[in-house]
Amino acid sequence: MKPSRKPPTMADIARIAGVSPMTVSRAFRSDSLIRSETRQAILGAAEELGYVFDSTASNLRSQRTGFVAVTIPSINNANFADTVGGLSEVLEGAGMQTLLGYTNYDVHKEEQLIEQLLQRKPQAIVVTGGKHTPRARKLLENAHIPVIETWDRPAEPIGYYVGFSNAGAVRGMVDHFVAVGYRRIAFLGGDASRDTRGSDRRHGFVEAMKYHGLDPSRLIAAGTPPISMREGANAMAALLKQMPDTEAVICVSDLSAFGALAECLRRGVAVPERMAIGGFGNYEIGDICVPTLTTIDARARLIGEKAGILILSILAGTGEPGSITIAPELLVRESTR
Amino acid sequence: MKPSRKPPTMADIARIAGVSPMTVSRAFRSDSLIRSETRQAILGAAEELGYVFDSTASNLRSQRTGFVAVTIPSINNANFADTVGGLSEVLEGAGMQTLLGYTNYDVHKEEQLIEQLLQRKPQAIVVTGGKHTPRARKLLENAHIPVIETWDRPAEPIGYYVGFSNAGAVRGMVDHFVAVGYRRIAFLGGDASRDTRGSDRRHGFVEAMKYHGLDPSRLIAAGTPPISMREGANAMAALLKQMPDTEAVICVSDLSAFGALAECLRRGVAVPERMAIGGFGNYEIGDICVPTLTTIDARARLIGEKAGILILSILAGTGEPGSITIAPELLVRESTR
DNA sequence: TTGAAAGCGCTAACAA
DNA sequence: TTGTTAGCGCTTTCAA
Numbered sequence: 001m002k003p004s005r006k007p008p009t010m011a012d013i014a015r016i017a018g019v020s021p022m023t024v025s026r027a028f029r030s031d032s033l034i035r036s037e038t039r040q041a042i043l044g045a046a047e048e049l050g051y052v053f054d055s056t057a058s059n060l061r062s063q064r065t066g067f068v069a070v071t072i073p074s075i076n077n078a079n080f081a082d083t084v085g086g087l088s089e090v091l092e093g094a095g096m097q098t099l100l101g102y103t104n105y106d107v108h109k110e111e112q113l114i115e116q117l118l119q120r121k122p123q124a125i126v127v128t129g130g131k132h133t134p135r136a137r138k139l140l141e142n143a144h145i146p147v148i149e150t151w152d153r154p155a156e157p158i159g160y161y162v163g164f165s166n167a168g169a170v171r172g173m174v175d176h177f178v179a180v181g182y183r184r185i186a187f188l189g190g191d192a193s194r195d196t197r198g199s200d201r202r203h204g205f206v207e208a209m210k211y212h213g214l215d216p217s218r219l220i221a222a223g224t225p226p227i228s229m230r231e232g233a234n235a236m237a238a239l240l241k242q243m244p245d246t247e248a249v250i251c252v253s254d255l256s257a258f259g260a261l262a263e264c265l266r267r268g269v270a271v272p273e274r275m276a277i278g279g280f281g282n283y284e285i286g287d288i289c290v291p292t293l294t295t296i297d298a299r300a301r302l303i304g305e306k307a308g309i310l311i312l313s314i315l316a317g318t319g320e321p322g323s324i325t326i327a328p329e330l331l332v333r334e335s336t337r
Numbered sequence: 338m339k340p341s342r343k344p345p346t347m348a349d350i351a352r353i354a355g356v357s358p359m360t361v362s363r364a365f366r367s368d369s370l371i372r373s374e375t376r377q378a379i380l381g382a383a384e385e386l387g388y389v390f391d392s393t394a395s396n397l398r399s400q401r402t403g404f405v406a407v408t409i410p411s412i413n414n415a416n417f418a419d420t421v422g423g424l425s426e427v428l429e430g431a432g433m434q435t436l437l438g439y440t441n442y443d444v445h446k447e448e449q450l451i452e453q454l455l456q457r458k459p460q461a462i463v464v465t466g467g468k469h470t471p472r473a474r475k476l477l478e479n480a481h482i483p484v485i486e487t488w489d490r491p492a493e494p495i496g497y498y499v500g501f502s503n504a505g506a507v508r509g510m511v512d513h514f515v516a517v518g519y520r521r522i523a524f525l526g527g528d529a530s531r532d533t534r535g536s537d538r539r540h541g542f543v544e545a546m547k548y549h550g551l552d553p554s555r556l557i558a559a560g561t562p563p564i565s566m567r568e569g570a571n572a573m574a575a576l577l578k579q580m581p582d583t584e585a586v587i588c589v590s591d592l593s594a595f596g597a598l599a600e601c602l603r604r605g606v607a608v609p610e611r612m613a614i615g616g617f618g619n620y621e622i623g624d625i626c627v628p629t630l631t632t633i634d635a636r637a638r639l640i641g642e643k644a645g646i647l648i649l650s651i652l653a654g655t656g657e658p659g660s661i662t663i664a665p666e667l668l669v670r671e672s673t674r
Numbered sequence: 675t676t677g678a679a680a681g682c683g684c685t686a687a688c689a690a
Numbered sequence: 691t692t693g694t695t696a697g698c699g700c701t702t703t704c705a706a
Binding site: 358396397 | 675676678681
């Protein structure tokens with residue numbers, strides 16, 4: 001009964017159904033023109049054989065894989081997860097899948113990853129950030145597929161981008177802090193070399209502080225990315241020790257902001273009365289914790305959705321696709337005045 | 338100079354380097370026997386042409402894709418992200434990649450996803466949980482590749498499993514709660530129909546309460562999975578209203594536990610004095626928040642690593658691979674007596 | 675250490 | 691609406 005050796009192919013189905021392999025192929029494509037009874041017979045035979053469509057053969061012959069490759073710094077980050085979620089959902093509607101890879105906040109790992117992903121012949125590639133090794137840039141330029149940079153607004157985009165200015169977003173938060181009366185403001189972020197978005201945010205902080213004639217030197221290095229809650233807590237401890245007269249702190253993410261907040265709670269430092277805290281990313285935690293966190297909503301999911309829509313329109317060749325600038329939104333909540 | 342039409346193939350390289358395509362193929366395999374100078378010439382020619390290896394052709398001919406397919410309920414969950422992280426790292430060491438898909442906590446979506454993933458001819462598949470539709474089960478059984486179920490210990494495994502008893506883990510927490518003197522204990526979880534692991538945890542709660550001769554009916558339904566912080570906060574509000582004499586609550590995850598904790602803080606309900614809280618999953622937040630959360634560490638990353646090692650040993654045909662039971666660990670912290 | 679021949683399973687292109 | 695032919699780019703297999 002069951003041919004236990006080799007899995008059945010379209011040729012096997014064709015034999016049973018009494019048609020040509022090409023007709024079998026057509027029966028599996030929803031759009032194709034084929035007599036309904038023929039299709040039924042073919043699908044019946046396929047079911048009987050336990051046939052599984054072989055996309056590796058289809059991919060090679062048609063030169064379409066149905067993949068969109070995506071690189072993100074870490075899978076374990078709700079912001080990037082949201083972007084991937086939005087992207088996947090849009091692409092799924094067009095029958096495409098995302099092929100994900102993690103760079104661990106390292107441009108060299110990113111380069112290696114991009115090379116691997118391109119070998120799988122994705123029909124488009126989405127990368128996080130606008131800073132890459134020269135070789136990675138070259139690989140992307142030569143790939144002859146749509147390239148979308150996200151979470152940034154590169155000075156010289158490789159192809160398209162869907163993002164925002166990280167520096168600009170933080171400048172906006174500094175402006176708000178200054179407007180409500182804070183003067184001795186610190187920035188809590190990771191070491192400059194790794195997380196390029198984090199270091200863009202720090203630059204935005206420094207620029208804005210200078211613009212307002214304030215001291216931009218209250219910078220607390222929280223360690224190597226990923227900067228998460230523990231790093232935020234440790235950095236707050238350091239800040240309270242080294243610059244105890246600080247009135248407010250802007251953190252590179254809501255996760256580190258929450259860690260900083262927790263450290264304040266443990267030490268009886270009142271937030272926001274004695275120390276105001278701002279975060280970045282509008283993670284769920286910032287809207288639940290006590291007090292809730294002032295933050296910047298970078299519209300993570302929207303970035304993914306827009307990237308997906310952009311890709312589909314490029315591949316379809318319809319419309320006039322262009323890069324998209326997302327406007328981050330300042331959310332003022334309880335952790336600041 | 339640049340052949341702007343078609344991307345270069347191994348045949349193009351072979352022509353330039355003056356060798357056969359087969360030799361070019363060998364030059365790209367690290368293990369193959371080839372004269373060092375020949376390889377240098379070939380790699381030089383490849384570099385010059387901007388050659389990118391085409392894995393779609395390789396996949397078809399060799400019948401090996403280098404993929405391991407993985408289904409997880411949600412990308413936006415640190416526990417599953419950790420499992421995928423551990424798995425990916427192990428597989429990467431063997432030059433394999435993970436192909437990820439999200440089921441959104443829905444067995445029908447899972448079935449559809451499994452079908453799609455199998456078409457890509459993964460060399461193994463890892464699924465989260467041990468409950469599937471009959472058709473999904475059949476697809477996995479017929480796939481003739483290693484199947485690993487995780488985060489559960491199925492009564493009838495499809496192939497192998499790397500997991501633990503969700504019910505048993507929660508029973509252990511109930512035992513501890515009872516031992517330290519709590520009697521009126523509630524369980525906060527999602528609707529039974531969707532999240533099968535969550536409902537296993539609830540069963541474990543009910544069984545253990547009955548075993549101790551306590552009332553097992555303090556069950557708060559927190560809505561449809563994913564159950565996160567907001568749902569936890571709302572459910573705590575409902576609990577305080579409906580069963581105000583409750584002494585302790587066990588939450589289906591640390592995220593809902595944190596939401597519940599935050600709601601208590603807002604209302605001035607002292608934790609743990611007036612309300613003890615237990616979580617599940619040992620998320621980072623539980624070790625940072627104030628008070629820290631008593632939880633169960635399901636060893637998420639370890640599950641992924643073990644699954645990866647198991648897959649590699651099955652594919653290599655070495656050793657005597659078998660299913661693996663992980664022992665979850667109770668972490669008693671500040672949110673309970 | 676290298677080469678020649680064949681073909682993985684599907685589908686583009688064209689024909690009927 | 692269906693069939694025929696050829697071939698996607700690589701690697702298995704066998705031979706030299």
